[in-house]
Amino acid sequence: MTISTTTATSDNNFDYIIIGAGLAGLSLAVSLLKNKITGRKRILLLEKSQQQYQGRTWCFWENGADWWDSLVSKTWSIATFYEGTRQLAKELAPMKYKMVHSDDYRRYVFNILRKQQNIHLLSRDVVDCKDLGTTVAVHTEEGLFFAPLVFDSRFQLAELERHKGHILYQQFIGWFIKSEEPIFDPQKACLMDFRATQDTHVSFCYVLPKTAHEALVEFTIFSKQIYSDQYLQALLTTYIDEHIDTFSFNVLGKETGVIPMTDYAFGSPSNRIIPIGTAGGCSKPSSGYTFTFVQQHVKHIVQQLAQDRLPLPFHKLQAKRFLFYDRVMLRILKEFPEKGASLFFSMFHRNNANSMFKFLANQSTLWQEINIFRKLPVLFFLRMAWREIVRDK
Ligand SMILES: Cc1cc2nc3c(=O)[nH]c(=O)nc-3n(C[C@H](O)[C@H](O)[C@H](O)COP(=O)(O)OP(=O)(O)OC[C@H]3O[C@@H](n4cnc5c(N)ncnc54)[C@H](O)[C@@H]3O)c2cc1C
Incomplete structure (x- = not known):
């Protein structure tokens, strides 16, 4: 089944083009529509996959509810952890751990998008994007599309091949x-x-x-x-x-x-082509959690566009210290994989779930972070942190 709802548009110019109808592309499309300014724009969503659904689950923690809450298929209020002979059950309140199925997400968003005249969904494989100065040309195997702003969720692991970091x-x-x-x-x-x-x-x-x-x-x-x-x-x-x-x-x-x-600096040489989702660096380097960061970035993008301002890439929205923590953790996981289990277990064991989840979502305060770090093997972490600092010099 294809996702096309229009076979072609006579006018190939749009206000925004979104590449990829995965987590980031769908979240952005629906959030643009929900805003009264961006919701009136002419938007093109391009997706290469002929398959309708990805069959993935996205889990995240949340205190409260947002528009996706009706799509949550299951929530849990207790989390358990095991390491060697140790086990731990943690009350998550006020947070809840939630699961959304990507099929439900896509079905829900497409139902909304298909009702809008100003949204065009096309099944196309995007080959290339070029910033032409005042507009971006998006090349597909079946033609060209133009928009002053393009949001791109294409990601290839090969992109990381020449990365010298973690x-x-x-x-x-x-x-x-x-x-x-x-x-x-x-x-x-x-x-x-x-x-x-x-x-x-x-x-x-x-x-x-x-x-x-x-x-x-x-x-x-x-x-x-x-x-x-x-x-x-x-x-x-x-x-x-x-x-x-x-x-x-x-x-x-x-x-x-x-x-x-990875600590790879996801980005784009053009500020008219904004990478989103994993391609935009929204997968947390030390845990892989992505859902919450995608939503943070999408909120920022919509707010900026509604005020006629250019959105920033995701990493610019995060306090720099979180990337540093991620780099230290990546170094440890890479060089001392045998320590990973006990570190993750101890972090949850010695801290309440609320502060851990805030920390993992880059939303903790410096004081909360110090409280988490002081319960870890401090000298070992300082040594790893020092090696990261020296690496920068
Ligand atoms: C098995 C699995 C489980 C995961 N579980 C979680 C989880 O529980 N919690 C969490 O926070 N994160 C999770 N993640 C990480 C992350 O949330 C997902 O990978 C998420 O799908 C990333 O969203 P995205 O939009 O960046 O990429 P995708 O969802 O992969 O979307 C990219 C879209 O772009 C399309 N595309 C690619 N190239 C082109 C092209 N050339 N032209 C047009 N379209 C193109 C693709 O077909 C795809 O539909 C998981 C990842 C995997 C792989």
């Missing part, structure tokens, strides 16, 4: 499983189970139960290389054999993917 790959393989026995506690989300071996890379599983019988069980690794799906599948099945207490289960669906964990 790069790890966060790889996921998740199965939505249904067990015959009622084995899950739907109130509790297991966010990190580090009981798998941690020799060459940090690896953990998360288990997000929908009901007592159904859960998303997802194996995740942070590593310097990209592993095959077969390798990841073997890790996932071993985890299920060892830690999920079921005689038999069915796999209802799967999700896989790779995202970068």
Whole structure:
């Protein structure tokens, strides 16, 4: 099924062009529409994939609710963590951990977009974007489109090949499983189970139960290389054999993917072409969480456009110290992967969930951060921080 709702536009000039109907492109399109100034603009959304849906889940934490709340398929108020023989259950209040399915997100946003005359959805593979001075030319295999501002969510891992700083790959393989026995506690989300071996890379599983019988069980690794799906599948099945207490289960669906964990300076040489989503640096370098950062960037973009101002790239919205913390953490995860499990576990163990979630969302105060750091192996962190400082010189 294609996403095209128009076969062609006689006028190929738009106010904004959005490339990619994934998390960032959809969030931006719907948020532009919700604003009374940007909602009147002529907008083109280009998506290359002929497949209607990505089949991904996006999880995030939130205190309160926003427009996507009706799309949340499950929330949890308790999070659990495992490391070696240690285990921890943490009350998340006032936060909640939430899950949105990308299919529901896309369906909901498309239903809104399709009703608007000023939004054009086209199924096109974008080949290139060129800033021509007062407008940007977007080349697709079937023609050219123009807009003074383009929001681009295309991302290729190859873009990072020449990056001299830190790069790890966060790889996921998740199965939505249904067990015959009622084995899950739907109130509790297991966010990190580090009981798998941690020799060459940090690896953990998360288990997000929908009901007592159904859960998303997802194996995740942070590593310097990209592993095959077969390798990841073997890790996932071993985890299920060892830690999920079921005689038999069915796999209802799967999700896989790779995202970068890097201090690469995502950006664009043109301030008329604004990278968004993972391509815009919205995937947090030390955790991979993206949903909340995409929404932060989208809010900024809409506010700026409504005031006729150029939006900033995502990294300019973040206090610089958060990138520094991410770099220190990336260095540790890269050079001492065997320490990752105990560090993540200890951070959640020794701090309340609210301050941890604020910290992970780059929304903590300096005082909250000091409180988190002083409970960690301080000398080790200072040594790693020093090496980051020296690297800059
Ligand atoms: C399996 C998996 C699970 C994840 N889970 C979470 C999670 O729980 N929480 C969280 O915060 N983050 C999560 N992430 C990270 C992140 O939220 C997602 O990767 C998210 O989809 C990134 O959004 P995006 O818009 O940048 O990219 P995408 O959602 O990948 O969207 C990019 C879109 O651009 C289109 N496109 C690409 N090239 C072109 C082209 N040339 N022309 C036109 N269109 C093009 C693609 O087809 C795609 O639809 C997960 C990632 C993966 C892979």
